[in-house]
Amino acid sequence: MSIFEVGRLCVKIAGRDAGNRCVIIEKMDDHFVVVDGATRRRKVNINHLEPLQDLITIKANASHEEVGKQFEKLGLAVWNTKPKPAVTRPTRHKVIKNATPEPKPTKKAVKNVVSTEAPLTT
Amino acid sequence: MPAGRFRSGRFRKVFVKTPGGRTTIHYRERKPQRAKCASCKKVLAGVPRERPAIFANLPKTAKRPERPYGGVLCSACMRTRLQQQTRGSA
Numbered sequence: 001m002s003i004f005e006v007g008r009l010c011v012k013i014a015g016r017d018a019g020n021r022c023v024i025i026e027k028m029d030d031h032f033v034v035v036d037g038a039t040r041r042r043k044v045n046i047n048h049l050e051p052l053q054d055l056i057t058i059k060a061n062a063s064h065e066e067v068g069k070q071f072e073k074l075g076l077a078v079w080n081t082k083p084k085p086a087v088t089r090p091t092r093h094k095v096i097k098n099a100t101p102e103p104k105p106t107k108k109a110v111k112n113v114v115s116t117e118a119p120l121t122t
Numbered sequence: 123m124p125a126g127r128f129r130s131g132r133f134r135k136v137f138v139k140t141p142g143g144r145t146t147i148h149y150r151e152r153k154p155q156r157a158k159c160a161s162c163k164k165v166l167a168g169v170p171r172e173r174p175a176i177f178a179n180l181p182k183t184a185k186r187p188e189r190p191y192g193g194v195l196c197s198a199c200m201r202t203r204l205q206q207q208t209r210g211s212a
Contacts, residue, residue, distance in 0.1 A: 011208045013201045018190050048201075050208045 004033055004046050007056045012039055014048035021076050022049075025062050036067045038077045124149065159196040161203075169193050
């Protein structure tokens, strides 16, 4: 009767998510379990887990949402990946060599325009 | 005599044979030593040996492993530390 059973809260000791809480949702064999919670859902060696005293009532192979609900009840963080909104890539203005430059807007010569209107006299 | 700026322990001499048959000295900068674990003093993996000017321009993920205490503790020491923290608080 191993301490690593379905519903046991553990802390991950190894890996990128070391220090995070997780719950065992499936026992694969003597060495491996499947884990979910504040870590992503994955297979983990029991050597990389430190079990806690808490046991959560959870079914084997519970979905990520159910695990999330149980974790939120206990006030623990849950691993969630939000899909990022699609962003259009910034376009680069391509510089084409040997291209004729765009005709610059030519300024018309402005002559001293003598206004036909009568000058304002106060 | 080497130029003043090379008269420092920071530089090492590399003896280079030229095409003309002479042997000249090239002064190269020494790289810093490898980073060590803060507790067990083992050499840390994942931390490159570069001078500060190059190190500063590396991206953050290229300078240390992507785990808690990465670049400070070796993986074994990190695991025992996390274990003790968990057992102490439980």
